[in-house]
Structures are given as C-alpha cells and as structure tokens.
Amino acid sequence: xxxxxxxxxxxxxxxxxxxxxxxxxxxxxxxxxxxxxxxxxxxxxxxxxxxxxxxxxxxxxxxxxxxxxxxxxxxxxxxxxxxxxxxxxxxxxxxxxxxxxxxxxxxxxxxxxxxxxxxxxxxxxxxxxxxxxxxxxxxxxxxxxxxxxxxxxxxxxxxxxxxxxxxxxxxxxxxxxxxxxxxxxxxxxxxxxxxxxxxxxxxxxxxxxxxxxxxxxxxxxxxxxxxxxxxxxxxxxxxxxxxxxxxxxxxxxxxxxxxxxxxxxxxxxxxxxxxxxxxxxxxxxxxxxxxxxxxxxxxxxxxxxxxxxxxxxxxxxxxxxxxxxxxxxxxxxxxxxxxxxxxxxxxxxxxxxxxxxxx
Amino acid sequence: xxxxxxxxxxxxxxxxxxxxxxxxxxxxxxxxxxxxxxxxxxxxxxxxxxxxxxxxxxxxxxxxxxxxxxxxxxxxxxxxxxxxxxxxxxxxxxxxxxxxxxxxxxxxxxxxxxxxxxxxxxxxxxxxxxxxxxxxxxxxxxxxxxxxxxxxxxxxxxxxxxxxxxxxxxxxxxxxxxxxxxxxxxxxxxxxxxxxxxxxxxxxxxxxxxxxxxxxxxxxxxxxxxxxxxxxxxxxxxxxxxxxxxxxxxxxxxxxxxxxxxxxxxxxxxxxxxxxxxxxxxxxxxxxxxxxxxxxxxxxxxxxxxxxxxxxxxxxxxxxxxxxxxxxxxxxxxxxxxxxxxxxxxxxxxx
Numbered sequence: 001x002x003x004x005x006x007x008x009x010x011x012x013x014x015x016x017x018x019x020x021x022x023x024x025x026x027x028x029x030x031x032x033x034x035x036x037x038x039x040x041x042x043x044x045x046x047x048x049x050x051x052x053x054x055x056x057x058x059x060x061x062x063x064x065x066x067x068x069x070x071x072x073x074x075x076x077x078x079x080x081x082x083x084x085x086x087x088x089x090x091x092x093x094x095x096x097x098x099x100x101x102x103x104x105x106x107x108x109x110x111x112x113x114x115x116x117x118x119x120x121x122x123x124x125x126x127x128x129x130x131x132x133x134x135x136x137x138x139x140x141x142x143x144x145x146x147x148x149x150x151x152x153x154x155x156x157x158x159x160x161x162x163x164x165x166x167x168x169x170x171x172x173x174x175x176x177x178x179x180x181x182x183x184x185x186x187x188x189x190x191x192x193x194x195x196x197x198x199x200x201x202x203x204x205x206x207x208x209x210x211x212x213x214x215x216x217x218x219x220x221x222x223x224x225x226x227x228x229x230x231x232x233x234x235x236x237x238x239x240x241x242x243x244x245x246x247x248x249x250x251x252x253x254x255x256x257x258x259x260x261x262x263x264x265x266x267x268x269x270x271x272x273x274x275x276x277x278x279x280x281x282x283x284x285x286x287x288x289x290x291x292x293x294x295x296x297x298x299x300x301x302x303x304x305x306x307x308x309x310x311x312x313x314x315x316x317x318x319x320x321x322x323x324x325x326x327x328x329x330x331x332x333x334x335x336x337x338x339x340x341x342x343x344x345x346x347x348x349x350x351x352x353x354x355x356x357x358x359x
Numbered sequence: 360x361x362x363x364x365x366x367x368x369x370x371x372x373x374x375x376x377x378x379x380x381x382x383x384x385x386x387x388x389x390x391x392x393x394x395x396x397x398x399x400x401x402x403x404x405x406x407x408x409x410x411x412x413x414x415x416x417x418x419x420x421x422x423x424x425x426x427x428x429x430x431x432x433x434x435x436x437x438x439x440x441x442x443x444x445x446x447x448x449x450x451x452x453x454x455x456x457x458x459x460x461x462x463x464x465x466x467x468x469x470x471x472x473x474x475x476x477x478x479x480x481x482x483x484x485x486x487x488x489x490x491x492x493x494x495x496x497x498x499x500x501x502x503x504x505x506x507x508x509x510x511x512x513x514x515x516x517x518x519x520x521x522x523x524x525x526x527x528x529x530x531x532x533x534x535x536x537x538x539x540x541x542x543x544x545x546x547x548x549x550x551x552x553x554x555x556x557x558x559x560x561x562x563x564x565x566x567x568x569x570x571x572x573x574x575x576x577x578x579x580x581x582x583x584x585x586x587x588x589x590x591x592x593x594x595x596x597x598x599x600x601x602x603x604x605x606x607x608x609x610x611x612x613x614x615x616x617x618x619x620x621x622x623x624x625x626x627x628x629x630x631x632x633x634x635x636x637x638x639x640x641x642x643x644x645x646x647x648x649x650x651x652x653x654x655x656x657x658x659x660x661x662x663x664x665x666x667x668x669x670x671x672x673x674x675x676x677x678x679x680x681x682x683x684x685x686x687x688x689x690x691x692x693x694x695x696x697x698x699x700x701x702x703x704x705x706x707x708x709x710x
Contacts, residue, residue: 004387033694035656036387043383264692265649266656295619295649302382302620340618342382 001041005034011277012041021278026227029274035266042273042304046285050306053357054343055284056334057350059104059310062094064123068110069146073186074176074219076255078110088112091123095130102131104310104350107138108173111146117153121165128166135168135350141200141211142174145192155200159207169350170204172212172247177221178229185220186258198236205242210351213243213282217271218251218263226271230278237281244352245284245307246275250291265296269303276304284352294337301341308337368632373578376628382620389627389658396637397660401709402690403638403700406683407456407489407664408449411671412437412475416462418494420539422528422570424606424674426462436464439474443482449667450483453683456664456702458523459490460671463498469510472499473517480518487702488519492526493551494542508554515558521702522555524563524598530583531576538570538609545583556593561703564594564636568625569601569617570609577625581632588635595704596638596661599625600645605675616677619650623657630658638704643689644679645672652693661700662686 001012011025021029029038065088068078079086089097098105105127124136139162147153159167176182178194192200201211213233217226237243248271253262276285287305289297290312297308311331331347335358338345345358368376376385413436416426427434437445446457459475472491479488491499491514500507528535530545552562564584568577588594601617604610622642630639641659643651644666651662665681672678681689683699687710690697697710 001384002387004391034387036383036390040381040383040387043381261688261692264689265653266693269653293647293649295647296653299619299623299650299653336615336618341620 001037001044003034003037005032005037007032008034008037008041015041015045015277018280020280023227023231026230026274026278027224029277030223030227030270035270038270038273039303042276043302045276045280046304046306049283052343053306053346054301054338054341055307055346055348055352056331056338057104057310057348058102058331059106059350060098060102060313061106061108062089062097062127064089064094064107064109064120065112065115066110067112069113070111070188070190072176072188072191074216074251074256074258076252081113088115091119091126094123095126098127098131098134099313100131100133102134102313103355104135104137105131106171107136108140108143108171111143111150117147117151117158117161120147121161124162124165124167136166137169137171137350138162138167140171140174141197141204142191144170144200145196155203156207159200159204159209163207163209167209169244170201170209170211172214172243172245175214175229175233176216177225178232179221179225182221182225194232198232201236201242202240205240208242210242210244212245212247214247214249215271215275216249216251218267219258226274227278230275234279234281237279241281243282245286246279246282247286247288247309248272248275249288252291265292265299268292268296269300272300272305273303289334289337294333298337298340301338301343308334310334367634370578370582373581373628373632374574376631377574377577377624382624382627385627385631386623386657389630390656392630392634393639393658393660400695401698401706402641402655402660402662402693402695403698403704403706404662404686404690405456405664405700405702406452406454407458407702408445408452408454408667409458409460409664409669409671410442410445410449412442412459412461413464413467414462414670415464415466417465418463418539418541419608420528420542421608422538422567422602422604423671424603424676425671429464429466436467439471439478442475443478445668446479446483446486446488450486452667454665454667455485455699455707456487456489458664459488460492460523460525461495463494465498465502467502469499469503469513473513476514476517476519487521489521489523489702490514490519492523493548494526496522496551497543497547507551511551511555511558511560515560520560521595522552522560522562524552524565524594527565527580527584528567529572529576530566530580531572534570534572534576545579549583549587552593553587553590556587556591561593561595563596563598563640566597566599566625566629567602568599569621570613581629585633585635588633592635594636596640597629597633597636598640598642598663599629600642603645603672603675603677605677607675619646619653622646622650623654626654626659627657643681644669645677647679648681648689652689655690655693655695661704662690662697
C-alpha cells in the first residue's frame, strides 16, 4: 500500500502484523491528511475480519419517556415534567409498538424522576411475554446507574432482575465522551462517569449480557479526548470481553447548537476508521445511518464499518434532535446503502447470529 | 512518484477501474493525479444559475421528467424579455455564469436564440452566456434549415464563447438508441463539440449514468471525449451525475438512482482515464452535499455552481439548494481552499 502521508507507513506495518496500536498512533491517525490512506488500512482490517459482509437488523426503538432529571447540554430530547412535548408511555403502549416481524427492540429513555425500578422490570416482562421471539436490548449504563442513584438498586441486582425478565443485551449509550472536562462543560456530571460506565458494562458482561459502546463526537471535544475514549473502551474490553459493537455517534446540531454544523463526512469517516483500528478487540464497528445520513453511512462501509444498524421503525431521540434521515427506511433502502458499496447484506439478530445472507 | 499514472489508461485498465479496483485505492490514485495537475489544495466553484427558456420538446427522452409535448397544458415558453429577466435576477445575485438550456421547441426562430446571447452580452457584461447544448444547436439548425456549423458561427458572432456539455447522456449508440432515440447517436453530440472547439469555443463534457448502460458503454464515452480532447483541448471539465428516475418514462424499469460509492468510482475512474481534462466536477447538486465533499478526496477539483435556479432535477423530485457561504464552508470543512471561478475556470477570488 502506498500512502500520501508517510506517517501511515509504520502504522500500516503494525496493522499488517496484527500489533496493537498506541495512543500516539491513534493521534497520528486523526491528524494525517491522507483520508483514503487511513481508510484503506481500516478497510483491510474490516475485510480481514468480515470479508464483504455488512450486517443489519430488523429493529425498532422504544423510548419509554422523554422525562429526564438530567440536563445534558448536547440533548435535544429530554423534557421536564409539564414541559411542552413531554410524554410517558404505558407498558401497554410499548407492548403494542413492537411488531411480530421485529427482531430486536432497543429500549432507551430519559431518567424518569418517579418511575420505580419495578416499572422497568414489568416493561421488559410484558414485552418479552407478548413477543417471546423479539430480542430485547435495553437500558444504557447511565440508566442502570440511575436506578442505583434513585432507588439504591445495585447494578448487579438490577441487571440480574432485568435479565430474568427477558433483557438480552444492553445498548452502548450514555458514554458520551469519557472526559471530566467535558462532563463539567456539557453538564453531564450527574451521569455515570467513565469508571462507573465501564464498571456497569463489566458487570453486564460477567452476567452474560452482551453490550455495545458509543462515543458522541463532533461537538467540542478534542481529538485526544476521542483517542482516550477509544482506549478506555479497549481496556475494558480486554478485562470483560462482552462488547459486541462500537457505535460512533455524530453529534446532531439542530436544537442544541453546541457547534454550528454537524461534523463533515470526512470527519465521520475518519472517526470510524480510527475506531476500527484502535478497537482491535471489538468484533464490529457500526456506521449508524440515522446520525450519519445514508450517503456517508454507505461510504463508511469502505472505511472499516461492517454494520449499518437497522430498519428502525421509530427513532425518536435522534429525530427530535434534528437528524434528517427518514425514520424507518425499509430493508430495501438498507440493501441499497450496502450494495452500492459493493458489499453483501447480512441480516442478523441482536447478538449477531446470522438470520439470512441476502446475496 | 508513481509510474502507474504515467501511461495512458487503456480500456482493459479502465474496466478494472470501473469494476473491481478497491474503491479507496482508486480514489487515492485519482487524488494523486488531481494533485499532480493542481498541486494547490484549491477547490473552485462558480456563481451561476440554470434557468430554462422552454419545456416544450419533441424529442421524448425516456430519462427526462422536465419536458412537455407541444400543446400540452403544462407546456410553456418564455419570451426573450422573460429570459433576460432571469439573467438579470441571476446577475443581481452575483452570478458570472448563466447556463441556459431548454427543450427542443420547433416554434422558436433562430433570432430568438441569437437575441438572447447578444442581449445578455450587451446588458450583463459580467455574465458569461453559457447557453444551449449540442442537441439544441441541432434543433436551431433544423428549424432554420442551415448547417449546425452555421449556427455555431452565428452564436460566436453574437458573443457566445462557451457551450454546456449536457445532452451527452452516455455516448454509446446502443444506450442513446434506447433512452434518447430521437436525439441521434453519439456523433450528433460529438460533432457539435468538435466543430465548436475548432472555432475556439470551450465546453464541458457530461455523463449521465445509472440507467441501461454497461461498463463498455461508459468506456466508449470516456474514449470518445478523450479522443476529441486530444484534437483541440476545448473541454474545460468533465461532469458526471447519476440518472434520477422520478417522473420519467424510465422509472418503470429503473426505480432507484445509483448511490455515492458508484458515483465516487465513476468520478475517480474518469479523473484517471480522462488524463487530458483539466477539471473534474464534484456534483453536490445531483449527488448530495456529503458525497460532494467526499468527492474532493476522489480526484474532483471543482464544486460546480450555486445553481440559483434549476428545474430539470426538480422535475424528477430531486432538489438541493445552496448558498455561496455554504459552498465556502463545505469546501473548507473538506480540507480545501475555496476559490470562485468564471465559466472558463479563471480564478475570480480566493476565500
């Protein structure tokens, strides 16, 4: 491989030899001008792991409430009680939102001021008993931490009870950026801090619950903060091993305006590529089309991503924050994103078991 | 630095580029070729508008959602004054190029066209009249009963110096017979550009892919325009875009347009294959702004224009709008220096 920026050469040598990249390497990867050189290295790793396969799932999001005790500066979704647009779903509503063809339901919501833990437990039980074939991926580490803050339920107990109720895996949200500086600046100090977030994922992994991890980028964080975030996740994965997918989340500017514009596609492609290279112990890297837009998500399949998330019949959080992509793209549109990149769509379940290869 | 791009790319290599070279490797090679020709990290754009003078057309192209047959309730034709009002509106917003095209309307006399060029030159000296594609020039010749070369001479005398490259579609006999049977074969487009270049006109070459063409058809297109460029060097830029099926006759067979990866492949392959073309345009308008930004890493060195008015893609329900400020921001975000240019790619202002 030839590179327009020679700083990529020693990194390429390491990647070829399957050597772990350093923090310095991570910073270099974010700094080089040679976007396509970086992408080729990440694509090499993706192809070595997954060939031309790109995964998707028939899924929907259920967002129980937007009431939230927090006031994170990047969030356009949360509401206070009595505020315009505030809502709370009943368990019956949520059971009805899940359709039989849904394979995975993703449940994430605000930190409700009053709902007892048992409400969440009953929610999972009800959805599971009404739809036993639907896999339930529910509650970020931030929500699990909140159950402790609010109700003094230890994460291990909370996760054990939720698992018994039917929870199968956990989403990766609430990580934001692992940075004390940004937690203060963006007012998310009231949320699980990096150690706590990782601790809870470690507990989940020990209980046999697979989880995802995210990073909210493209606002006021530094590139070094991104690198440190990725390395913290890599370290946790070395310890507990239960992460399945890393999902970089491009910050949506429409309502909160921490920055004037969404970060450009080249930055998202770069972030996906660096993630693929630094997170050598993560099975999958996702190009989440809702935040990236379909064009960039499709191109990202050449930059190390091997997953586009899913059909998402309802994606409330990103849409209230202003994501412009149409909610609920049909399977055909996912095919289009994947096939335009010359890749093979592989329908999966929540745990990455292959449902069907759409040759 | 590389011997790979030194020799002219032949069809076998071109096929390889268009089909199975890894996309980012192709892009990196195209980017290298772009920087070999234009070492500065400058990306140019033009302030322009694309109004139309008529939607009346007798050519019935299968890919077109814009035209109406003569006598149709939705058919319209603008007077000379109405067109000039559009030129004035564009000029008042800072446009230096007006790309004027229309249907093939047999009711319009030659004087209509010549007056538009003359009056634009006289009244709006800052605007380059980038008027009339090859097939419109053929229509003028047929209606007036003269040779198309006479039309070129008359347009030149009226003050026209550049010709837009639309209407090429894919320069393949088979493809044009299928999607634009009344427009003539590749030669009808090519001969206008050849004779125009011979007279000193500059023009662009376009390509609309993503319908019934094969890789061989695309290679025919590349070979055709590269060959002509060897003769006179009159092409300023190559501009590919994907066919948009909305509201067209072809929509019955082709439901969706090709996506960003296909576009980047075509664009990068063109940059390498069309080694005698100075500029390759990233078509933010037809492919989306995100893809346009990424295309700047795949060999494109031009952002196209502001397109204050555009009706042809709009008729296919594909709409994008942009301002000069946004263009400047988008080019900068992609890591390049924006520069405003003229129709003939002279730099007006570096941002």
